[in-house]
Amino acid sequence: MLIESNDQLVSSGINSESTTLRAQVQEVLRSAILEGRFKAGQKLVERELCELTGASRSILREALINLEASGLIERQSYRGFSVTRIGPRKVKEIFELRAPLETLAAELFTERASDQEIESISEIMAEMEACIATSDLARLRAAKERYYDVLFTGCRNIEIRKALENVIDRIHYLRSQLISDAERRDQSLIEMRRLTSALINRDQLATRQACMDHILSARDAVLRQMAQAQSNS
Amino acid sequence: MLIESNDQLVSSGINSESTTLRAQVQEVLRSAILEGRFKAGQKLVERELCELTGASRSILREALINLEASGLIERQSYRGFSVTRIGPRKVKEIFELRAPLETLAAELFTERASDQEIESISEIMAEMEACIATSDLARLRAAKERYYDVLFTGCRNIEIRKALENVIDRIHYLRSQLISDAERRDQSLIEMRRLTSALINRDQLATRQACMDHILSARDAVLRQMAQAQSNS
């Protein structure tokens, strides 16, 4: 069994309200991948995923097809789905797209976000600081996700949001496969502080610079860690 | 029957080599939508599409799910798929994404394209001129598609390409729903000439400006035509 298997991942009991079964299964698989519970290149056998999620193949396949569209998994004829392998070249491509896009989103945020959203950003930043102080990494991760959620909502452009979420998911997955580095985490926090401050002040130029720097720095960190992982294996 | 229905769209005979049935069906549906054979908001009934394409529901649904992921169609629970309606607000969102992305692609092209690709661009531009001269709109459309294909290949970034193809497909569909305007076509050609010249000279700054101008001009044309169509109905 590929995953800790005591319980089925989709709680079949209570909370099946308001979202479709399909969406639940897809989200379960997406989370599982993002959390790094599947190795890169690993084959995803439908039967196993069925047992794991409790869903039947119809549902499961729809979910897989959607994940394929998002780039997280890929498919080979009569060979099924497997988790997409991402190499340094792909990382460069992804960041080449992400850098201008996320910067654009941040700039639009400074123009369009509500005061409420500005405040949210500020609050989440404070929470992240607290998480670092207490080394609560799971909560940090959740906070970061909410941070981006507010940012992408505040830019008031669903197209940009969707395009970004796809690339960020893949980077996110990649990160889960690498050893996270405490030093990088500190550096990242510094950059986030700078970005947050720029966003709060609705300072477009500062936002642009902070965002660009942050992303390129993240890119280099990923590439460095990949090279390191490569040489270790 | 919703579409001219003499023959099945997937030629079942000879050319079923090298691509999967699924991919063929999807491409048939995509083309049908892009050519404007379905009205915006129109319901896509699975049974009808099955008869039309000759495929069975399994295949068809996979194709539909993929098209949904690309944004061309949308889905409502127990109400099936329908062609996505695009309003002025959505157009603004799409172009807000497209403008910087396509400009980025063009800039990268000036850095990375092979001499062969530069030449292709030049040739296709000449062909487009010829198409205008002879008013061969179908061929113009095909040439334009090849132009973009070379451009997106030359930028050497598959991520950017995929992101762009999604948005361009939707704009393309939108265009098919509007009355095409001869004046706009001429204006567009002028802009393309300018862009082509900048690309050929690998002049990044000129490329940036030509590309931006072209896209924004296209955007305004679409919005104008939408407003016009609105007032006519």
Add this chain to the structure above:
DNA sequence: CAACGCAAAATTGTATACAAAGTGGGCCTA
């Protein structure tokens, strides 16, 4: 005659069965 409600038809969602292709192991042979 309009409006409401119910029932039948149509349509989508889900599950299962069958076909096609790939994978691997064992046996035979050189």
Add this chain to the structure above:
DNA sequence: TAGGCCCACTTTGTATACAATTTTGCGTTG
């Protein structure tokens, strides 16, 4: 014993059957 071939098994691809939901149309009623 190494290599290759064949057969059984696994897995995915496709088709079909069944269930849930929506839509439609008719008849009744106020």
